[in-house]
Amino acid sequence: MPFQELESILGAIEPHYQSSERRQLQRILEIWTTLVTDAIAAHTQPIAIQRNILEVATASPVWTQTLVFERPVILRKIRDLLSIELSDIRFSTVQWRPPQAEAPIEADPWQSHPSRLPDETPEVETQLALFSNAKTAFDRWSLIIQSRAQHLPLCPECGSPTPPGELQRWSVCAICAAQR
Ligand SMILES: [Zn+2]
Known part of the structure; x- marks a missing residue:
């Protein structure tokens, strides 16, 4: 047709x-x-x-x-x-959705920092969008941390979930690298 x-x-x-x-x-x-x-x-x-x-x-x-x-x-x-x-x-307030939840990403040194992770997956974005105002920033933050930790490789020294960029650079997490 x-x-x-x-x-x-x-x-x-x-x-x-x-x-x-x-x-x-x-x-x-x-x-x-x-x-x-x-x-x-x-x-x-x-x-x-x-x-x-x-x-x-x-x-x-x-x-x-x-x-x-x-x-x-x-x-x-x-x-x-x-x-x-x-x-x-x-x-x-129940169905309120904050307009433009994501701020535009600006160029800064953090973009290329080894501790930086790839951007949030769409799945996480969707979950975040479901949060109402009643939820605190801490809830959002811990969701991101949990979600990231589930997919992260572990530091061979301390066993903590570690951004791949840190392992590539130091073979261990940033904290273990700093203690050496
Ligand atoms: Zn470590």
Whole structure:
């Protein structure tokens, strides 16, 4: 089947396939940044409409508290601008996903350091993405360490999981190498 033909069929199906709540959410998402202040937009993510209630993920409990007072204003704007009559908005941190979790990698000496490991595997990335805000940085860190340790060769001297770069350079881990 030619791609264009497939595309036109999907185009015809899509409006019927998507529920009306799904379409309403889409329209709200399109203008969300104009419905709320920049600060609120940066700390909220509309995620669903269920039983006529808009569910909005928030970056922290503090934002949830703040937004409870904004709720009537946002509801009124959605009604006035989109003619969507919602019964309520529910704010919760549970489904919050921090935008751009990975900072861009910059060139530095660490990039070529022997203790440096190859970049995280996609599997680890996925696991990290599942962490909510409630988890601490320590949890993220220990997951990375555990995951790396499972795949690492062991130092022949002390038996610790060791980055391959260290073994190549010193035949032992960096700690054992330093003690020599
Ligand atoms: Zn060692």
